Amino acid sequence: MPDTLNQAPSHTDGQAPSQALSQAPRQTAGQPEGQPEGAAPGQAPDARFAPIDAESRRTFTEQGYLLIRNALDEPARTRIEAAVDRVHDAEGRAGRLGPNGAMHVLGAVFRDEAFGELLDLPTTFPHLWGHLGWNIYVHHSHIDVNPPALEPPAPVWAWHQDGYRQNADLDMEPRPMFSIKVAYVLSDLSEEGRGGTLVLPGSQYSNTLDRTEPGPDGVYPRPPGTVEITANPGDAFLFDRRLWHSRSPNQSTVTRKMVFLCYTYRWIRWRDDVAVDRRGPWWRSLSPLRRQLLGDGDEAASHFGFTLESGVWDDGIPLRAELKRRGLLDRSRHYLR
Numbered sequence: 001m002p003d004t005l006n007q008a009p010s011h012t013d014g015q016a017p018s019q020a021l022s023q024a025p026r027q028t029a030g031q032p033e034g035q036p037e038g039a040a041p042g043q044a045p046d047a048r049f050a051p052i053d054a055e056s057r058r059t060f061t062e063q064g065y066l067l068i069r070n071a072l073d074e075p076a077r078t079r080i081e082a083a084v085d086r087v088h089d090a091e092g093r094a095g096r097l098g099p100n101g102a103m104h105v106l107g108a109v110f111r112d113e114a115f116g117e118l119l120d121l122p123t124t125f126p127h128l129w130g131h132l133g134w135n136i137y138v139h140h141s142h143i144d145v146n147p148p149a150l151e152p153p154a155p156v157w158a159w160h161q162d163g164y165r166q167n168a169d170l171d172m173e174p175r176p177m178f179s180i181k182v183a184y185v186l187s188d189l190s191e192e193g194r195g196g197t198l199v200l201p202g203s204q205y206s207n208t209l210d211r212t213e214p215g216p217d218g219v220y221p222r223p224p225g226t227v228e229i230t231a232n233p234g235d236a237f238l239f240d241r242r243l244w245h246s247r248s249p250n251q252s253t254v255t256r257k258m259v260f261l262c263y264t265y266r267w268i269r270w271r272d273d274v275a276v277d278r279r280g281p282w283w284r285s286l287s288p289l290r291r292q293l294l295g296d297g298d299e300a301a302s303h304f305g306f307t308l309e310s311g312v313w314d315d316g317i318p319l320r321a322e323l324k325r326r327g328l329l330d331r332s333r334h335y336l337r
């Protein structure tokens with residue numbers, strides 16, 4: 001299999017509360033908000049379209065993140081990890097790894113066919129359309145491999161909200177969510193100190209975060225209320241782009257492997273430089289929904305949700321079509337109209 005499916009040349013160069021409160025109940029345990037089974041009349045249930053339970057919705061809305069246990073079953077986790085290893089091997093051959101073998105590559109979903117299943121994964125996808133609606137795609141994705149640090153890392157203040165100018169260009173507080181990132185945990189991140197993402201629950205509604213004062217060793221104390229997300233292999237977590245979060249150094253002996261997919265509105269531009277060969281066999285093998293999630297659109301107006309000819313919402317947009325067929329469009333939620 002080629003290590004690059006569809007990539008612009010050398011675009012990755014130089015690229016460089018309690019957690020328990022933030023867990024999703026199992027899909028079957030919570031109270032469904034709408035039709036429970038995500039099935040159109042006469043059709044088998046499809047878990048990708050099962051509405052999320054009210055508790056998961058509330059937790060994500062309040063805390064700004066949600067941990068989903070066993071998002072990937074073991075065969076799926078193995079497939080995804082193997083794909084990460086293939087990309088890592090290819091980057092190594094190209095001389096693009098960090099000194100300890102660290103890797104951060106963008107355009108992840110274009111790097112290996114195996115990542116296609118993450119786009120509309122039944123365990124996570126309902127949370128994406130459930131919070132963002134149907135006019136979405138993955139404008140940014142990355143693979144991170146973080147071997148144990150060679151030496152104690154230099155102290156750095158790495159707390160941020162995602163989105164760059166999205167946090168500067170708009171004069172309002174809070175700013176809009178705009179995107180949700182899903183992080184798939186492939187390695188054992190069940191103990192602190194293994195490079196788990198640090199988050200500040202509830203901070204997504206605040207435009208600013210006070211920097212803490214470095215101690216005598218230069219290390220910035222964690223802001224009060226910080227949670228280090230620990231997770232088992234196969235777990236995933238999603239977070240609101242506005243949630244204040246930070247990397248943390250991997251001070252363990254376990255190499256951290258993660259894949260991140262960022263879902264946003266189709267009227268927001270690409271964050272990664274990718275080029276798609278729409279005539280190639282890989283692209284043609286994808287479902288219409290996955291092509292939408294990889295940025296496809298029939299015409300410019302489609303990215304704004306309508307067709308020029310009709311002037312109204314485009315029922316041909318695959319995710320809208322899937323939800324409509326199942327009676328899951330919902331006038332009471334503006335993004336699901």
Ligand SMILES: O=C(O)CCC(=O)C(=O)O
Nearest residue numbers: 162196197246247248260
């Ligand atoms: O690697 C991490 O733990 C977090 C990286 C990050 O800031 C992000 O993916 O937005």
Ligand SMILES: [Fe+2]
Nearest residue numbers: 160161162245
């Ligand atoms: Fe980030």
